[in-house]
Amino acid sequence: MTYTNPPTVPRKSATFDDYTLSEIRRAASTGIYDIRGAGAKRRLPHFDDLLFLGASMSRYPLEGYRERCGTDVVLGSRFASKPLELKIPITIAGMSFGSLSANAKDALGRGASAAGTSTTTGDGGMSREERSQSKMLVYQYLPSRYGMNPEDLLKADAIEIVVGQGAKPGGGGMLLGQKITDRVAEMRTLPKGIDQRSACRHPDWTGPDDLEIKIMELREITDWQKPIFVKVGGSRPYYDVALAVKSGADVVVIDGMQGGTAATQEVFIENVGIPTLACIRPAVQALQELGLHRKVQLIISGGIRNGADVAKALALGADAVSIGTAALVALGDNDPAREDEYRALGSTAGAYDDWHEGRDPAGITTQDPELMGRLDPELAGRRLANYLKVMTLEAQTIARACGKNHVHNLEPEDLCALTVEAAAMARVPLAGTSWIPGNGGF
Amino acid sequence: MPVVDLATAELRTLNQALHHQAPGSNETAWEVLNPHGAHAVAVGLNAPVTVTIKGSVGYYCGGMNREAQVVVDGSAGPGVAENMMSGQVRVKGDASQYAGATGHGGLLVVEGNASSRCGISMKGIDIVVRGNVGHMSAFMAQAGNLVVCGDAGDALGDSIYEARLFVRGSVKSLGADCIEKEMRPEHLKLLGELLGKAGFDGIDPTSFKRFGSARKLYNFSVDNADSYG
Numbered sequence: 001m002t003y004t005n006p007p008t009v010p011r012k013s014a015t016f017d018d019y020t021l022s023e024i025r026r027a028a029s030t031g032i033y034d035i036r037g038a039g040a041k042r043r044l045p046h047f048d049d050l051l052f053l054g055a056s057m058s059r060y061p062l063e064g065y066r067e068r069c070g071t072d073v074v075l076g077s078r079f080a081s082k083p084l085e086l087k088i089p090i091t092i093a094g095m096s097f098g099s100l101s102a103n104a105k106d107a108l109g110r111g112a113s114a115a116g117t118s119t120t121t122g123d124g125g126m127s128r129e130e131r132s133q134s135k136m137l138v139y140q141y142l143p144s145r146y147g148m149n150p151e152d153l154l155k156a157d158a159i160e161i162v163v164g165q166g167a168k169p170g171g172g173g174m175l176l177g178q179k180i181t182d183r184v185a186e187m188r189t190l191p192k193g194i195d196q197r198s199a200c201r202h203p204d205w206t207g208p209d210d211l212e213i214k215i216m217e218l219r220e221i222t223d224w225q226k227p228i229f230v231k232v233g234g235s236r237p238y239y240d241v242a243l244a245v246k247s248g249a250d251v252v253v254i255d256g257m258q259g260g261t262a263a264t265q266e267v268f269i270e271n272v273g274i275p276t277l278a279c280i281r282p283a284v285q286a287l288q289e290l291g292l293h294r295k296v297q298l299i300i301s302g303g304i305r306n307g308a309d310v311a312k313a314l315a316l317g318a319d320a321v322s323i324g325t326a327a328l329v330a331l332g333d334n335d336p337a338r339e340d341e342y343r344a345l346g347s348t349a350g351a352y353d354d355w356h357e358g359r360d361p362a363g364i365t366t367q368d369p370e371l372m373g374r375l376d377p378e379l380a381g382r383r384l385a386n387y388l389k390v391m392t393l394e395a396q397t398i399a400r401a402c403g404k405n406h407v408h409n410l411e412p413e414d415l416c417a418l419t420v421e422a423a424a425m426a427r428v429p430l431a432g433t434s435w436i437p438g439n440g441g442f
Numbered sequence: 443m444p445v446v447d448l449a450t451a452e453l454r455t456l457n458q459a460l461h462h463q464a465p466g467s468n469e470t471a472w473e474v475l476n477p478h479g480a481h482a483v484a485v486g487l488n489a490p491v492t493v494t495i496k497g498s499v500g501y502y503c504g505g506m507n508r509e510a511q512v513v514v515d516g517s518a519g520p521g522v523a524e525n526m527m528s529g530q531v532r533v534k535g536d537a538s539q540y541a542g543a544t545g546h547g548g549l550l551v552v553e554g555n556a557s558s559r560c561g562i563s564m565k566g567i568d569i570v571v572r573g574n575v576g577h578m579s580a581f582m583a584q585a586g587n588l589v590v591c592g593d594a595g596d597a598l599g600d601s602i603y604e605a606r607l608f609v610r611g612s613v614k615s616l617g618a619d620c621i622e623k624e625m626r627p628e629h630l631k632l633l634g635e636l637l638g639k640a641g642f643d644g645i646d647p648t649s650f651k652r653f654g655s656a657r658k659l660y661n662f663s664v665d666n667a668d669s670y671g
């Protein structure tokens with residue numbers, strides 16, 4: 001009998017995995033970094049790593065459907081004479097007209113209004129579709145100031161000063177030429193078809209002392225009526241929140257690194273910023289130390305997908321959450337029904353993120369009239385409203401199980417963590433223990 | 443003529459009174475006394491009134507102006523006439539950083555010098571400076587005209603889009619993608635009009651040089667990566 005040496009199974013490297021290798025080849029062939037949409041795709045400690053304890057011997061639950069569980073939230077009661085009154089603690093995050101089609105903005109406005117919540121403009125000005133459909137519209141004040149004008153400022157229901165985004169804290173915007181149509185170019189005062197870079201720093205202020213004066217100016221222009229939000233990417237949440245509050249913000253928005261973007265360098269998305277889960281407790285701590293928790297509202301975003309995520313964010317101390325990617329999926333983004341078309345674009349449903357190329361088969365992240373025409377704003381708006389309703393019902397289900405008659409009564413004591421990392425970041429005990437890593441010095 | 447003394451009156455009262463003038467009101471000339479460097483004086487104005495401020499102001503004077511004429515009889519802090527849409531803001535003294543930042547329209551006149559980043563991200567405003575401007579002026583300037591009768595600092599017009607820059611004195615250095623361009627008759631005509639509107643008729647337009655975008659960085663290209671510094 002002859003003996004052949006048994007072959008080893010070909011082994012791929014965990015370090016040099018297929019994706020990494022393909023990226024090296026892509027870089028070698030093109031000489032330019034990869035730009036894409038969406039948020040961080042790597043696995044990160046997240047809300048999935050937390051569980052609610054529910055009611056037990058020492059806590060009694062509320063009856064589902066019968067006993068009331070409130071979901072309303074007021075944003076901007078600190079200084080604004082006309083705060084935003086939302087029916088649900090879920091808002092639609094700022095996504096620019098330009099990155100999104102007019103029909104997508106229209107649909108977001110319809111869905112949010114039906115659900116009793118707000119939408120937010122983005123880096124490209126206020127589109128008439130969104131203003132007309134959104135009952136409550138937050139107007140972003142960005143470094144680029146594209147389309148910024150006092151008329152729209154006065155038409156807005158709140159103002160959001162964008163310091164940063166979770167996908168790219170410290171990065172400016174990008175909109176590539178394919179999406180700079182006549183209308184987008186005109187709204188941004190730019191030549192058609194150029195690859196547009198928007199600034200990463202505000203042109204007329206730097207640092208919290210200046211920001212305080214900037215906020216005062218915006219309040220003077222709008223007669224102290226409108227709530228002023230300050231949005232920052234998740235990076236140093238404790239200090240950022242304290243400084244935003246010191247600068248006079250009514251509401252602070254923190255967007256963790258899973259937060260979506262329309263177009264950013266992949267290296268930026270995956271390597272700068274901290275996870276959403278790690279942002280909340282330090283932010284809340286800053287507010288509590290200033291005696292302003294629940295007085296200056298905290299909005300959390302970045303990877304919020306369902307009512308459980310909402311309930312967990314609120315239990316950790318947020319007043320509301322904001323969604324971008326999930327709202328786009330509700331409208332029809334990345335739907336497997338269009339798998340053939342995603343394949344033709346070299347992707348697959350669920351992974352398609354070349355939103356900057358403007359060829360979105362779902363008609364959402366495009367300016368192409370034919371593709372955009374595929375999105376029926378009324379139908380898509382209804383889908384978004386349904387989704388928001390489900391998220392709210394889910395959050396209420398959990399809150400009632402924890403015995404809370406308002407989702408804001410959820411608290412960290414209702415939670416435990418599945419992993420040591422999540423326990424440390426969320427500052428809740430590891431399940432089945434009383435151990436909160438970092439508490440008490442170990 | 444309404445006179446508001448900021449030594450005793452609240453800024454908020456002044457701005458709100460200016461915003462909510464009855465249409466057709468004949469109180470079109472306002473005077474503000476004792477600004478003492480206050481921020482956000484005469485911001486968000488929306489009607490053809492004239493507001494003369496007797497003294498120096500802090501940040502953002504005349505911010506987001508529409509239609510009004512704002513005169514600062516003194517110097518102005520950072521961001522004077524930021525995001526102006528129309529009308530005119532005139533600073534009789536010097537202006538600090540970011541004068542006319544992101545302005546969409548109207549005319550900003552600085553009779554003294556302006557500091558760094560004058561006309562940053564300008565989007566259609568006309569800015570005429572009698573003296574010098576500091577570094578990074580007209581950074582990412584998108585549209586409009588910046589006229590500098592004196593000298594310009596470092597990196598003028600860095601990453602400029604379609605704005606036009608006219609400088610009479612020296613330019614310390616040009617920023618990325620900003621180049622000197624030919625002064626054609628239509629530019630001389632435009633420059634003459636701007637100088638006239640600013641009240642500097644005595645200055646000869648032919649003594650200026652024109653600068654604008656080389657348009658080489660409008661589309662991403664690996665070969666341009668070094669230009670971004």
Ligand SMILES: Cc1cc2nc3c(=O)[nH]c(=O)nc-3n(C[C@H](O)[C@H](O)[C@H](O)COP(=O)(O)O)c2cc1C
Nearest residue numbers: 093094095096122123259260262302303323324325
């Ligand atoms: C297509 C798209 C466009 C965006 N545009 C902006 C923008 O213009 N300004 C901004 O502050 N954030 C922008 N964002 C970020 C969102 O406001 C939000 O922070 C993020 O989407 C939240 O994370 P999520 O997508 O996981 O829900 C954009 C996000 C997406 C997906």
